[in-house]
Amino acid sequence: MAKKSTQSSSNITNIRLEHFKGDALAISLFKNTTKLPTQYESLDRQTGGLITRALKLGDATGQANQLTVLYMPEKMPFQRLIIVGLDDPKEFKTNTLRQAAGTVARVAAKLKISSLGLAIHLLLPDTLAPESAAQTIAEGAIYATYKYSEFISDKNNNSLKLVFVAPTTANFDRFKKGFITGSIIGESQNYARNLTNKPGNIINPPALASEAQKIARQYGLKCKVFDEKQLVKMDMNAILAVGCGSIKKPRLIVLEYNGKKSTKKSATPDAVIIGKGVTFDSGGLSIKPTDSLVTMKNDKAGACGTLGIMTALARLKLPVNVVAVVPAVENLLSSTCYRPDDIIRTASGKTVEIVSTDAEGRLILADSLTYATRLKPRAIIDIATLTGGCVVALGNDRAGLFGNNESLIDKINTAAENAGEPLWPMPSGPEYLERMKSKVADLKNTGGREGAACTAAAFLREFAENIPWTHLDIAGTDTFSDEKPWRGTGATGFGVRIILEYLRSL
Incomplete structure (x- = not known):
């Protein structure tokens, strides 16, 4: 029986990092970070210094898309802390953030995590607007969690809930606006991917027309x-x-x-x-x-x-x-x-x-x-x-x-x-x-x-x-x-x- 392909849902919350309730919380570090960033000091205290220890041991390198998973004390409201690398801050690009969000989300999905808090924006340069940061994170995370499994009978139906975590009220409305925008864009792109992935015995010209009428x-x-x-x-x-x-x-x-x-x-x-x-x-x-x-x-990818x-x-x-x-x-x-x-x-x-x-x-x-x-x-x-x-x-x-x-x-x-x-x-x-x-x-x-390619375009x-x-x-x-x-x-x-x-x- 055909079933829906894997998707995710998204939300945003204003809460201190150490108070986030879910299965896992994700934060970020830049490359060659040796001193604990002030944004994580309160969280580090609540975890008994686990972030500081990971830095000292060299486990969290900050290299692009490098992941460190820390398991939390029982008193914490979430079970895992995931640290993702953003690479060199001097060479930071928006797509680095998009890929980092995707890397975290894919690992969370593989670990069968149900609820993932995303707080990987806290160290970003001021030149990146709050709306852009939140939009980029949503796009990357939602894109990453898509998997085409419509015709696989025995599959993992785990659904991942993505939560953008803003620890303070500063710029919260701007973060919210960006995260909603990014979620819509990510979901629309996944819709296109899903339609493209459908085989020719399912999607033919009349069927594609029916799909267009449906979305209309x-x-x-x-x-x-x-x-x-x-x-x-x-x-x-x-x-x-x-x-x-x-x-x-x-x-x-x-x-x-x-x-x-x-x-x-x-x-x-x-x-x-x-x-x-x-x-x-x-x-x-x-x-x-x-x-x-x-x-x-896939020759219908442009249409989809x-x-x-x-x-x-x-x-x-x-x-x-x-x-x-x-x-x-x-x-x-x-x-x-x-x-x-x-x-x-x-x-x-x-x-x-x-x-x-x-x-x-x-x-x-x-x-x-x-x-x-x-x-x-x-x-x-x-x-x-x-x-x-x-x-x-x-x-x-x-x-x-x-x-x-x-x-x-x-x-x-x-x-x-x-x-x-x-x-x-x-x-x-x-x-x-x-x-x-x-x-x-x-x-x-x-x-x-x-x-x-040039003659075809001509x-x-x-x-x-x-x-x-x-x-x-x-x-x-x-x-x-x-x-x-x-x-x-x-x-x-x-x-x-x-x-x-x-x-x-x-």
Whole structure:
């Protein structure tokens, strides 16, 4: 029987450290700390000097994500004290705090702790605002505790309650605001991860559309779903071509969030977010090797992230107008699938020669970009697991950032650094478009292996027209195959924090 995946709940309290009631309390230390910080003096006395002793013995080194677990005297209201390292204070970055929170939360989950107090912010520099500190801790801890276990029958159903502990009333309201924000962002990102992790026999284009309608009802969003008959009338021939090989026909999903009070019937969107939604990608007639077929359920990561962003916008009540556009298709082999040598007239009127049916993402994004440009938004941002070339270029640590507007590129890149999801700006100029020109059509859908991420972005750029546009190629960052102290494996939800950080800055 399918069951819900592991999640956590969160809360905030104003209480002295030594009075916290729960299973464990977490605090932090910077690298090379030898003297007990004044913030921990009262707690240390109540524990009989256990923190001081750990420092003298060198057990608590303060190195990044290094953990020391101290077991408390029976008189204490919590059983364990967990000390996590924040590394060198001179090189402190917000993401160090995010990872530290995740490291603590994952250890707590493994120890089957039910209630974890988080007080790892007490030594942070004054330059980090209370709201930012609490938000970062919530994001890191909630992200870390997620585990996809929907189809595992025999599993640990332990639920971890996270409690942000503020020992004084100073800045309590600001901490509370930040922790609530971080909790919403973390939960929305985990929602995206959970949806991405679902296999292709569960999530197909109509099922993804139903999920969008569900969250629209839940969060008060406007939702339109265009089926294959409507897509024909809209000349969305690229979307139709990619999806024609499956009995689960394509859908174009449009969600709308209006956070600005406007008297106009149709408010100008501050942004249109486009998420690539290939619910399973076999490659079509240009079929993928067997090993490459595994994990192709993740080719909908951009779409799932986009849905996660929309749930967060509604919960955060941000004063922005945002439209989400999700082309949902299944790229399969059949007697009705599209072929190499086909020529498709896209919704924009531009024609595209098909060289490879495995270069399908850019086709459905092309029609979606045309839909987006007709809304005349201030910006368009697309998120897509687009090219293996981006993985070759950047590996799994950064996603590629492309665009036609330097100001927007800079804003998205800044948002990425703040969100702890790093990007790397890459070119998509006319020299790359030259490789995408066809002898029998306006464009072709692949320009070869060399510079593949850049040529794919140059192709997309042709459909963004003159509207500021950025493209996030998340092909290398959409999934984790290895564990880290601060997070597990599976879908990442990469891009959710970036786009929300950008929208919150508007």
